[in-house]
Amino acid sequence: MESQVRGGTRWKRFAVVMVPSVAAAAAVGVGLAQGALAASFSVSGQQFKVTAEELHGKGFAQYGGIDTVYTSTAGDKKTQVPVAISSFDTATINKMCQSVKTEIPLIGKTIYLRLEAGNDPKKPVAAEKLYIDVAQLDADAEFEDIDIGVAVKDKTRGPDVKQGENVLPGGFAQQAKKADLYGVKQTAWATTAGTFKLSGLSMRLGTNPDMECY
Numbered sequence: 001m002e003s004q005v006r007g008g009t010r011w012k013r014f015a016v017v018m019v020p021s022v023a024a025a026a027a028v029g030v031g032l033a034q035g036a037l038a039a040s041f042s043v044s045g046q047q048f049k050v051t052a053e054e055l056h057g058k059g060f061a062q063y064g065g066i067d068t069v070y071t072s073t074a075g076d077k078k079t080q081v082p083v084a085i086s087s088f089d090t091a092t093i094n095k096m097c098q099s100v101k102t103e104i105p106l107i108g109k110t111i112y113l114r115l116e117a118g119n120d121p122k123k124p125v126a127a128e129k130l131y132i133d134v135a136q137l138d139a140d141a142e143f144e145d146i147d148i149g150v151a152v153k154d155k156t157r158g159p160d161v162k163q164g165e166n167v168l169p170g171g172f173a174q175q176a177k178k179a180d181l182y183g184v185k186q187t188a189w190a191t192t193a194g195t196f197k198l199s200g201l202s203m204r205l206g207t208n209p210d211m212e213c214y
């Protein structure tokens with residue numbers, strides 16, 4: 001399999017974190033599953049898992065950053081974690097799944113939240129101005145007109161760096177006109193979007209570990 005710097009690049013099991021945690025925003029917009037909404041989602045002190053059959057994005061950029069993660073529900077304990085901040089001007093996602101595992105010490109149980117959307121190929125999830133702070137990703141990826149090693153301040157693709165975002169000083173970015181990802185498996189700390197349209201949203205809570213997306 002060929003690997004090229006520019007043009008239609010396809011990298012098997014692409015190790016650099018690329019894809020946004022698209023399903024996460026569903027947790028704040030269950031009642032608006034068929035409409036568009038602004039969304040921001042994170043889980044206190046936890047990563048969450050996301051899978052997608054396909055993600056097709058336009059106007060992509062990725063750069064390093066630091067997230068402040070609160071490790072208590074009271075918000076009085078926090079730590080900092082490195083992340084890859086991935087952003088898209090627009091994105092569509094097919095067969096999206098997100099799961100969150102939460103330990104509840106008081107009752108001695110583990111609860112799982114599972115969200116699915118975009119299972120109809122004619123009605124994918126759609127997002128605009130999408131940002132995701134990702135810890136790990138596995139996928140097949142194909143990029144059009146990719147540019148690796150541009151300074152964050154000089155990037156010309158993807159939405160603007162968010163105000164107050166903790167970007168690594170002197171950091172570099174990679175950007176592409178278009179990015180297509182297949183067979184996505186990832187973990188993430190947080191995601192935000194200008195708008196999300198979550199067609200066919202389904203949400204379930206339970207105690208079965210099989211509810212996790214992977």
